Amino acid sequence: MDNLYLADTLIGRGRRMGAREVEVYIQNSRNLTVRVRNEDIETIQEAAAGGVGFRVLVDGGMGFSHCNDFNDRSLNDTLERAIAFARLTTPDEHNRLPDDMPHQEVEGLYDPEIARLPMEKKIGMALELEAYAMKDERITHSSGASFGEGESEIIIANSNGMLKTYRSSSCYVGVSVVAEKGDQRHTGWESCSRRFFEDMEPLEKIGAAAAKKAYEMVDPRMVSTQRAAVIFDPAVARSIVGGIIAAINGERVLQGASFLKDAMDEVFASGLLTIVDDGLRRRGMGSKPFDGEGVPAGTRTLVEEGVLRSFLYNTHAALRAGVESTGNASRGGFTSLPGIGTHNLYLKAGPHTPEEILANTQRGLLLKGVTGYGINPVNGNYSGGASGFWIENGQISHPVQGLTIAGSADDILRNIDMMADDLDMARSFTAPTFRVSEMQIGGA
Amino acid sequence: MSNNYVPSVSMPRRRFLEMGLKGGIAIVAAPPLLSHMVSCSGFTANVGPGLETDKAALDRVIAKALKQGGDFADVYLEGRILRQIIMEESRFRSGLYGVSQGAGVRVISGDKTGYAYTEEITEENLMRAAEVASYVARNGKSITPVNIAEGKRESFVTVHKPLEDIADSRRIEIMERANQAALDYDPRIRMALIDYNDQVRSRVIANSEGLYLRDELPLLFFIVQTMSDDGTNRHMSRERISEHSGFELFEKDTPESVAERAARESIAMLDAEDAPAGTMDVVMENGFGGVLIHEAVGHPLEADNIAKGIGAFTGKMGQKVATEVFTMVDDGTLPNFRGTINFDDEGTQAQRNLLIDKGVLKGYMTDILSAKQLDLHRTGNGRRESFRHIPIPRMTNTFIEPGENTPEEILADTRSGIYVQSLSGGSVNPVTGIFNFTCREAYMIENGRKTYPIRGATLIGSCMGVISSIDAVGNDLAFGPGICGKGQMAEVTAGQPTVRIRGINVGGSRG
Numbered sequence: 001m002d003n004l005y006l007a008d009t010l011i012g013r014g015r016r017m018g019a020r021e022v023e024v025y026i027q028n029s030r031n032l033t034v035r036v037r038n039e040d041i042e043t044i045q046e047a048a049a050g051g052v053g054f055r056v057l058v059d060g061g062m063g064f065s066h067c068n069d070f071n072d073r074s075l076n077d078t079l080e081r082a083i084a085f086a087r088l089t090t091p092d093e094h095n096r097l098p099d100d101m102p103h104q105e106v107e108g109l110y111d112p113e114i115a116r117l118p119m120e121k122k123i124g125m126a127l128e129l130e131a132y133a134m135k136d137e138r139i140t141h142s143s144g145a146s147f148g149e150g151e152s153e154i155i156i157a158n159s160n161g162m163l164k165t166y167r168s169s170s171c172y173v174g175v176s177v178v179a180e181k182g183d184q185r186h187t188g189w190e191s192c193s194r195r196f197f198e199d200m201e202p203l204e205k206i207g208a209a210a211a212k213k214a215y216e217m218v219d220p221r222m223v224s225t226q227r228a229a230v231i232f233d234p235a236v237a238r239s240i241v242g243g244i245i246a247a248i249n250g251e252r253v254l255q256g257a258s259f260l261k262d263a264m265d266e267v268f269a270s271g272l273l274t275i276v277d278d279g280l281r282r283r284g285m286g287s288k289p290f291d292g293e294g295v296p297a298g299t300r301t302l303v304e305e306g307v308l309r310s311f312l313y314n315t316h317a318a319l320r321a322g323v324e325s326t327g328n329a330s331r332g333g334f335t336s337l338p339g340i341g342t343h344n345l346y347l348k349a350g351p352h353t354p355e356e357i358l359a360n361t362q363r364g365l366l367l368k369g370v371t372g373y374g375i376n377p378v379n380g381n382y383s384g385g386a387s388g389f390w391i392e393n394g395q396i397s398h399p400v401q402g403l404t405i406a407g408s409a410d411d412i413l414r415n416i417d418m419m420a421d422d423l424d425m426a427r428s429f430t431a432p433t434f435r436v437s438e439m440q441i442g443g444a
Numbered sequence: 445m446s447n448n449y450v451p452s453v454s455m456p457r458r459r460f461l462e463m464g465l466k467g468g469i470a471i472v473a474a475p476p477l478l479s480h481m482v483s484c485s486g487f488t489a490n491v492g493p494g495l496e497t498d499k500a501a502l503d504r505v506i507a508k509a510l511k512q513g514g515d516f517a518d519v520y521l522e523g524r525i526l527r528q529i530i531m532e533e534s535r536f537r538s539g540l541y542g543v544s545q546g547a548g549v550r551v552i553s554g555d556k557t558g559y560a561y562t563e564e565i566t567e568e569n570l571m572r573a574a575e576v577a578s579y580v581a582r583n584g585k586s587i588t589p590v591n592i593a594e595g596k597r598e599s600f601v602t603v604h605k606p607l608e609d610i611a612d613s614r615r616i617e618i619m620e621r622a623n624q625a626a627l628d629y630d631p632r633i634r635m636a637l638i639d640y641n642d643q644v645r646s647r648v649i650a651n652s653e654g655l656y657l658r659d660e661l662p663l664l665f666f667i668v669q670t671m672s673d674d675g676t677n678r679h680m681s682r683e684r685i686s687e688h689s690g691f692e693l694f695e696k697d698t699p700e701s702v703a704e705r706a707a708r709e710s711i712a713m714l715d716a717e718d719a720p721a722g723t724m725d726v727v728m729e730n731g732f733g734g735v736l737i738h739e740a741v742g743h744p745l746e747a748d749n750i751a752k753g754i755g756a757f758t759g760k761m762g763q764k765v766a767t768e769v770f771t772m773v774d775d776g777t778l779p780n781f782r783g784t785i786n787f788d789d790e791g792t793q794a795q796r797n798l799l800i801d802k803g804v805l806k807g808y809m810t811d812i813l814s815a816k817q818l819d820l821h822r823t824g825n826g827r828r829e830s831f832r833h834i835p836i837p838r839m840t841n842t843f844i845e846p847g848e849n850t851p852e853e854i855l856a857d858t859r860s861g862i863y864v865q866s867l868s869g870g871s872v873n874p875v876t877g878i879f880n881f882t883c884r885e886a887y888m889i890e891n892g893r894k895t896y897p898i899r900g901a902t903l904i905g906s907c908m909g910v911i912s913s914i915d916a917v918g919n920d921l922a923f924g925p926g927i928c929g930k931g932q933m934a935e936v937t938a939g940q941p942t943v944r945i946r947g948i949n950v951g952g953s954r955g
Contacts, residue, residue, distance in 0.1 A: 037752070043557040043834065046576050050563065051544070065541040068563045078543060085529075085539030088612055092535060119579075141754045143875065178754050178875055185754065187875045225722035227955055255533060255635055257671055257680060337538055371871055371880035372902040372951070378671065378680045383719070383951040385880040385904035401878065404902055404951025406721060440953045442721035 003028070004165065007157035010054070010075065015159060019056035019083050021097045022159045023293070026052050027334040029152035030115075036126040037144035044123075053334040054082040060091030066335045094319040100162040103296035108283035109168040111196040114149050122147045125173060125203060132207025133175045133188075138215035143176035143187065156294040164294050170285065171197055175207055179214040188214030194426065195283045213368070216389075220399040222444045223390055229364030230405060230439045231357055231391070234424065236370045237431030239384055241347055243375020243409060244275065248302060249340045250313040252377060254320055259380035259409055263308045269413035272350055272434070275303040277312075279327065279343035286344040286428030292331025293338045300326060306413075314338050347431035350419025354433040357418045359394040365403070365441060366391055380409030386441070404442035412436050499592050501567045502650040505549060506589045509574035510652060513584030514553040516812065517577070518651035520789065521547040521565060522831040526643035529612075531619045533635050534627070539612070546831040549573040552813055553581035559834045590654030597657060597787040600777045600794070605690035607642050607662050614691070615640055618666075622699035626670045629707035632714065634673045636703065641665040649791040657791045663782070663935065664693050665925070668703045672710035679716070681709035681866075681884060686782040686925035686935070709866065709885045712897055719886070719901035719952030725861030726903060726945045727854055727889060732924025733864060734938030738842050739872040740879040740907040741772060742938075743930070745799050745807075746825070746837040747814035749874045756877035756907055757805060766803040766911035769847050773798055774809055776824055776840035782925040783841035783936040790826035790835050797823045800911070811837045829932035839928065843939030847917030851942035854916045856892040858944060863887040863894045864903070869926075877907035902951040910945055918942035 007024040014022035028050035035042040051068035052075060063086030067078040130145035151169040156162060174191030190210035192201045232240060246252065247260040260268060279297025281287050290296050293315055302310050313321065314329035317340065330341030358366065365388055372384035387401035420433035502519050509517035528540040547570060548561035560576035562569035619638045626636035646660045665686040672679050683706035685697050728736060749755030757765070766772075776785045776794030785794045790812050798806050810818070811826030814837055827838035855863065863886060870881025882902050887894045905913075923939035 037555075041556050041580055043559065044576075044580055045559040045834065047561045047832065048563075049546075049561075049832070061536070062538050063541075064538055065543075067543040069543065069545060070564075074543065078541070081541040085541055085612070088616060089529075089536035089539050092537075141752070143752065143754060185756070185876050187873060225955060255671075256673060257635070257678070259678075335542055335544075337540065371878075371904065372882050373868065376900060379678045379899075381899050381953075383882065383900060383902040383953070385878070385902055385951065387878075401876075402904060402906065402949060404721060404904055404949050406719070406901065406951045406953040408953065440721045440955055442723075442949050442951050444723060 003155055004163060007155050008163060010079065011157055011159050013076070014054065014056055014079050014083070017080060017083050019058050019086065021057040023055040023097050024052060024157045025331070025334050026050070026155040027152060029150060031148070031150035032122070033146060033148045034122050034126050035144050035146045036123065036130055037142055039127060039130070041123060042144055051334040052078070054079050055337065056082045056086050057095050057097070058083055058086035060093060060095055061086045061089040062092070062095045063089065064337050094316050096315060096319060097158045097160055098162070098293055098295045098315045098325065099160050101296055103164070103290045104280060106280050106282070106287045106289050108195055109166060109287060110151070111169045114169050114171050114197050115151065117197065129173050129175045129203045129207050132204045133177045133210045135207070136211045136215060138179050138218065139177045139211050140180040141178035143178060145175035146173065148172045156290070158294065162294045164290055166289050168195070168288070170195055171200070173200065173203065173206060175210045177210055177214050179218055181218050184218060186214045186217040188212065193285055195285060199283065217387070217399045217401065220401045222402065223400055223441070225441065225443050227438050227440055229361050229435055229437055231361060231364065231366045231433060231435045233366065233368050233388070233433055234422065234431055236367050237347065237434070238429060239370045239374035240412065241275065241431055243377055243382070244303070245342060245345065246377035248308065248311045250311040250317040250321055251340055253311050254317060257378050259377065260308060264311070266308060267306050268308055269303065269306040270416035271306045272416050272419040273303055273306050273413065274301065274348035275345065276301050276348065277342045277345050281344050284344040284428060286342065288343065291327045292329040295325045295327045295329060297327045297343055312340050312342065314340050342429070344428045345430070346423060346425065349421045349423040349432045350434070352418055352420050354420045354422050357420055357433060357435050358391065358396070360418065361391050361394060361435065364391045365400065365405070366396065367405070375409045382407050382409060382412060405439050406442070407439045412439065499656060502656070503589070503591050505567070505570045505574050506650065506652050508571050509549050509551045509578050510581070510586060510589055512578040512581045513586045514551045514578065514581035515587060516552040516652055517589065518550050518649065518790065519547060519570065520831055521648040523646040524643055524830070527641070529615055529619060529640045531623055531638040534623055536616065544830070548831045549577045550834060551577040551581050553584040555817065556580040557813065557834060561831050587652065589652035592650045592654055592656035595655050595657050595791065597793050599659070599786050600779050600784050601661060601688045601786065602780065603662060603690040604692045607644060607664070607690060610691045618694055618699045622668050622703040625700035626668060626703040626707045629704055630672070630711050632672045632674050633670050633707050633710060635671045637669040639667040647789065649789070651791065655791045657787060659786055661688050661786070662690060664689050666699070666702065668706045670703070670706040670710045672714050674714050677714045677716065679710050679713035681706045681713065684925050687780045688782065688784055689780050713885055716897040716899045718954040719898040719950060720954045721950060721952040723947050723949050725858055726948045727858050727861065727863045728940065728943050728945070729863070729865045730851065730918060730920045730922040730940060730942045732926065732938055733867060734843055734924065734940035735867050735870050735926060736881055737772060737844055737940060738839060738926070738928070738936065738938040739870040739881060740905070740910050741800070742774070742839045742842045743872045743874045744877055744907050745809055746839070746874070747808040747810040747818055747820065748837050750808050751814045751817040754875050756874060760805050763805055764803050765805045765908065766800055767914055768803050769917045770800060770803050770911055770914050771845040772800040772843070773845060774825070774839050774842045778841045781841045781923065781937050783839065785824070785827065785840055788824045788826045788835070789828045792822045792824040792826060794824040794840065809837050809839065811835050827934050829934065833932040836930065838930065838934045839936050841923065841937045841939065843921060843923065844917060844941060844943065846919045846921040846941045849916055849918050851918045851920050854918055854942055854944050855889065855894065857916070858889050858892060860891070861889045862898070862950060863889050868900065872907065878904065879907060880904040898952065903948050904951065905948050910948065913946045913948070914943050915946055916944040
């Protein structure tokens with residue numbers, strides 16, 4: 001049966017079963033993963049999968065159910081379950097499904113070429129990538145390389161007349177290697193994900209980047225506990241930016257569980273900080289024509305030169321806040337209810353090269369790796385494990401690992417004093433290199 | 445070229461899936477019909493999924509999987525019914541009911557693994573999955589599979605009040621009681637988030653060694669988060685209980701008691717001050733602090749990275765790796781525990797595995813593949829999140845054996861440092877052995893006494909460093925439930941008595 005027809009039929013059925021509003025979310029996907037290690041295939045996994053999620057409203061109460069069986073009886077039983085659950089939950093005037101609003105198309109979400117590539121080519125790429133990463137003699141072991149691809153078709157339909165679909169694809173390669181020296185082991189990992197196969201980075205470049213991350217950490221030295229500048233490499237920006245995004249989640253703000261709950265239109269960060277969420281970028285990994293409940297995606301400035309300009313909302317949180325949805329309903333597939341998330345998020349580039357920032361840093365940490373949860377969105381507390389390079393007199397002195405860094409979001413965000421120009425727009429959550437003038441570093 | 449908005453080309457499901465056909469590998473779904481092999485009786489009200497399978501058909505699938513070559517093949521069928529109810533800010537936000545079913549076929553040939561799964565369980569689909577999985581074994585040596593026969597495994601889970609007999613209104617009542625108890629605890633508790641989860645998972649495992657097993661395990665997971673706010677500070681805390689159990693779990697540990705434990709922490713942490721930075725001694729209270737050894741020692745002892753020759757404990761079997769007071773065990777047989785499995789997802793009987801005995805490395809945790817690669821016994825640690833994943837070595841219930849000291853003695857004997865009472869979680873790089881974990885509730889230790897609370901700090905170290913720095917182990921072993929991620933999720937418990945670690949790096953914001 002045609003899935004659009006099926007979605008429409010199920011909405012009618014839900015209404016007849018007693019639901020006031022019905023949403024049907026259908027997802028079908030296919031994925032392939034090839035892993036190689038030590039010049040041979042390690043695993044090949046392939047699967048096609050699909051399922052249906054039902055969100056229903058009965059007297060203001062909401063119920064949700066899902067199943068991965070398209071059998072008619074299963075679909076009916078699952079729909080009935082959602083309706084039964086909706087009768088149990090608390091009525092909430094903000095439980096509404098979005099209206100059917102026209103959306104803008106996004107160019108380049110689906111590449112038919114990926115599925116047409118022969119299996120041998122995909123295995124060959126993973127093998128080649130591993131070979132490039134193993135080329136440097138300081139690299140002693142391979143943890144494996146992989147090629148992956150996926151495609152999915154999403155249908156969102158609701159009883160307000162919405163019936164929308166889009167198809168998307170992606171492919172990726174990744175490799176992980178180890179540099180061993182005596183009792184020391186250091187890992188290096190690099191990957192590349194794209195919507196279109198032709199946009200993949202050269203394998204040699206990806207392999208070399210993974211190798212460098214591993215061997216450049218050999219022979220780390222400890223530094224003493226002190227306050228010093230910290231330069232955040234693009235790879236670790238998420239530990240700072242992720243906390244801001246969680247703190248402007250409209251639902252969290254309404255619950256009072258955010259350190260930015262009262263910061264709208266206030267200066268809360270350095271003037272160098274501008275954050276934009278763009279759902280419509282051509283071939284963007286996070287691009288989509290509409291969000292997880294069918295509301296058109298758009299482009300939105302969240303933070304403008306240090307001033308908070310927008311919270312993120314889905315339909316429920318927006319109704320509760322008395323505003324319009326910002327088209328930021330996220331969805332983890334047909335098994336999940338809409339949450340709140342971003343599309344392609346970037347921190348705007350600044351005027352400096354990363355080299356200039358390094359040269360202007362007397363003493364500090366060039367941060368390449370972090371562990372921990374980043375900024376705590378509830379109270380703004382930040383503490384994490386850190387590794388990278390120690391800087392003396394504007395130059396890299398030696399690798400460091402086993403350090404900690406900490407501070408409050410307020411201090412960290414206001415102390416961003418240099419922003420670089422090395423923004424990689426091919427990633428869906430991305431930032432340039434930036435410097436925080438001073439943070440607490442824990443060491444020996 | 446724009447290709448995104450394509451209602452005109454919206455495909456029937458079948459055609460869409462056929463797009464997977466390429467390069468000699470094909471997996472396509474048959475028309476959606478409930479199979480004769482698996483009938484999920486649970487689709488109507490209040491019945492668990494009962495998987496019934498046709499052994500002769502499974503034999504045919506296994507034979508097909510090994511037709512091109514290979515040393516081993518298995519078929520894994522799974523059905524799951526799950527419920528989740530969420531209460532936020534005293535309102536029932538949503539109720540969720542989900543059904544999922546599927547089956548995967550795996551072929552192992554030397555060090556290679558081929559895997560494919562299908563969500564529509566028909567013999568036709570399983571035969572196609574077998575063909576895809578067998579790709580890795582082309583030109584490999586071949587074995588003749590043994591016809592399957594029902595096997596027996598000991599069970600460590602007993603259920604008194606089955607989840608399928610419980611009306612949803614009783615689940616709701618449990619949540620309301622927890623919410624009320626949290627709000628009644630103190631006026632500064634502004635909000636409670638109650639997350640009720642239960643599921644019944646049915647498994648059927650059949651393999652080329654002739655094994656055929658089936659079982660059904662319930663799992664309850666109840667989480668209370670509370671947020672305090674006194675106008676200046678805010679703290680979100682979390683308390684969780686989980687067991688393979690029926691509804692009787694809430695008689696053992698009442699919803700009120702779970703909520704009060706969360707609320708207590710929320711209020712206590714309102715007075716938190718900045719944590720200090722740098723290297724200091726740490727006393728970890730008993731319970732889920734066990735996540736420390738789960739991360740720092742447990743993951744590096746999973747045999748997959750050892751088989752690759754890159755794990756932090758590679759080549760250290762039989763060597764002294766920790767202090768004499770340190771003995772560590774992984775045990776998948778603890779009655780009804782969240783990490784208990786009866787048999788793993790490859791059919792190996794769960795057991796108690798001694799990993800480190802008085803400081804000496806005694807064992808790794810294996811699955812079928814890594815056991816074969818390392819010439820070790822199968823330890824019953826081959827686990828998978830669902831039929832969508834291949835089994836890999838995972839922990840079950842992992843803990844430090846109790847020692848001699850009372851927790852009071854350990855604290856009194858610690859001049860200064862940090863007392864960690866609860867953790868948010870942690871992670872480890874199993875190759876380098878560098879781990880981190882983040883404190884949620886912690887206090888300064890001054891002159892052998894717990895003093896003021898400190899804000900959530902990250903603690904970091906290396907696995908070899910930390911186990912050779914544990915110099916006191918208490919007699920108060922306790923456990924906490926966890927969700928462990930390693931590319932795929934597994935339910936585990938982590939346990940420990942109160943322990944002291946000398947010299948660990950603390951990420952505070954105070955110099």
